[in-house]
Amino acid sequence: MKISALWARLRNHPLARVGPGFVTGVADDDPSGIVTYSQAGAQFGLNMLWTMPLSYPLMAAIQVLCAQIGRVTGRGLAANMKASFSPAILFMLVLLLLIANMINIAADIAAMGEVAQLVTGISWHIMTAVFVFSTLALQIFVPYHRYVYFLKWLTLSLLAYVAVLFTIHVPWAEVIWSTFLPKLKLNADTAAVVVGVFGTTISPYLFFWQASQEVEDMKVGGGSGLLYEDAAVGRAEIRRIQWDTWSGMFYSNAAAYFIILTTALTLNAAGIKDITSAAQAAEALRPLAGDFAYLLFALGILAVGLIGVPVLAGSAAYALSEVFGWRASLEDKVTQDKKFYFIIAVSVLGALVIQYSPINPMKALFWSAVINGVVAVPLMVAILVLASRTSVMGSFVAPKGILMLGWLATAVMSIAAVLMLFA
Incomplete structure (x- = not known):
């Protein structure tokens, strides 16, 4: 089959028509998340399954x-926040986001390199560099309207964690019971x-990523028409x-649920209770669930990393570009958006530098989580305020039900x- 014919089939496949919510959902299950x-x-064990049904809505x-x-x-989100809130505060939040993302990318590519070494036998240092330059080249040299199709096909990688369950015995009655009535001790470890x-x-x-991808999709779709210009189109x-978003987040949370379930039924059941890397999680599965389960788990980590790294780098670049008013689009060439692509390059190459420094990427990931946790709260408040303002959303202000869930999510975070910070 010719490449042009294959490309046409991929573009017309139903999966190619899913929106940014699906890609964003899969990016949430990046290697460090795994x-x-x-x-x-x-x-x-099974006593952490309850976190997924609660976090989903x-x-x-x-x-x-x-x-x-x-x-x-x-x-994008940062552009809207800049128009409504203090630019100085927004700049500090976005700068923290950039730092946290770089650390997160470092942890992700470290995990991908280690897992690739397990699968191929090639040094993880070499494989890490391969992943870094590959993802960077794709973002810089492949236009968004083509690149996004590859990301959408990679979302299928999360099915690997469903497939793993078919290689082991699952006591479903106990699983369902533990999901809704877990047995937990309220202590620092929990x-x-x-x-x-x-x-x-x-x-x-x-x-930041999903808001910006909606803008990208709108432009690629043939124009910059805003929703208030056509009420019927707006409602649709x-x-x-x-x-798209509810289904994408369900897919993401279901995969995370299955990862918790798989490791609970294999690692926890075998007395392995401390996992410090994605490679360790994959390797530990091999004697317990077999080579097939190990390979599925490992390949899933590599595939979701190919989604997660570009999303992490792209989100920071979109946010920082919008703060400074720079042109920013993955659809544009490097010569058109030099500063935007420079931020992407700094994010990814900075993460590569961390691999060769004394900094442990997995320990650094803890501080990334702390920064993200602190930054998330004011950002979520700003999102809720923007979504409820008619001056921003016109007749498309968010309904009360979604806003209530948003405020509940903000309270949880x-x-x-x-x-x-204090536990």
């Missing part, structure tokens, strides 16, 4: 609001893992955003931030 979910399952509500702000206004799970699930970089777009 480490967090694996640790939750290994340390607490909270993260979905916030992401819906971000997507709607982007699509209704035709501007608090640390719960905070880690929520901090990984509801992350600031996802806010809002329904599309809600369906506020508690998580306090626990991260």
Whole structure:
């Protein structure tokens, strides 16, 4: 089959028509997130499954609001915040986001390199560099309207964690019971893992990415028409955003649920209760669930990393560019958006430098989680305020139900931030 014919088939496939919510959801389950979910399952068994049903409506509500702000206004999240709030405060929040994202990218590519070494036998240092330059080249040299199709196909990688469950025995009655009635001791260890799970699930970089991707999709779709220009189109777009985002976040949370479940039924059951890297989680599965389960888990980590790294780098670049008023679009060439692509390059190459420094990427990830947890709260408040203002959203202000879920999510993240800082 010719490449042109294959490309045409990929573009016309139903998966290619899913929106930014699906890609954003999968990016949430990046390699460092998989480490967090694996640790939750290994340390607490089935008793951390409840975190996913609880976090699902909270993260979905916030992401819906971000997507709607982007699509209704035709501007990214940082641009809207700049117009409504203090630029100085916004700059500090975005700068912290950039630092946290760089550390997160470092942890992700370290995990990808280690897992690739397990699968291929090639040094993780070499594989890390390969992943860094590959993802950077794709973002810089491939136009958004083509690059995004590859990201959408990579979302299928999360199915690997569903497939792993078919290689082991699952006591479903016990699983369902533990999901809704867990047996937990309220202590510092429990608090640390719960905070880690929520901090990984509801992350600031996802806010900026999804809003900006709605703007990108709007431009690629053939124009910059805003929703208020056609009420019928506006209502259809809002329904599309809600369906895309709720389904994308469900897919993400379901995969995270299955990761916790898989590691609970294998690692925890075998007495392995401390996971410090994605490679360790994958390797530990091999003697317990077999080579097939190990390979699926490992390949899933590599594939979601290819989504997570560009999203982390892109979200910071969009946010910083909007703060300074720089042109920013993955659809543009480097010569058109030099500063935007420079931030992407700095984020990814800075993460590579961390690999060769005395800094432990996985330990640095803890501080990334702390920064994200602190930054998330004021950002979520700003998102909720923007989404409820008619001066910003016109007739498409967010309904009360979504806003209530958003405020509940903000309260949960506020508690998580306090626990991260003072527990």
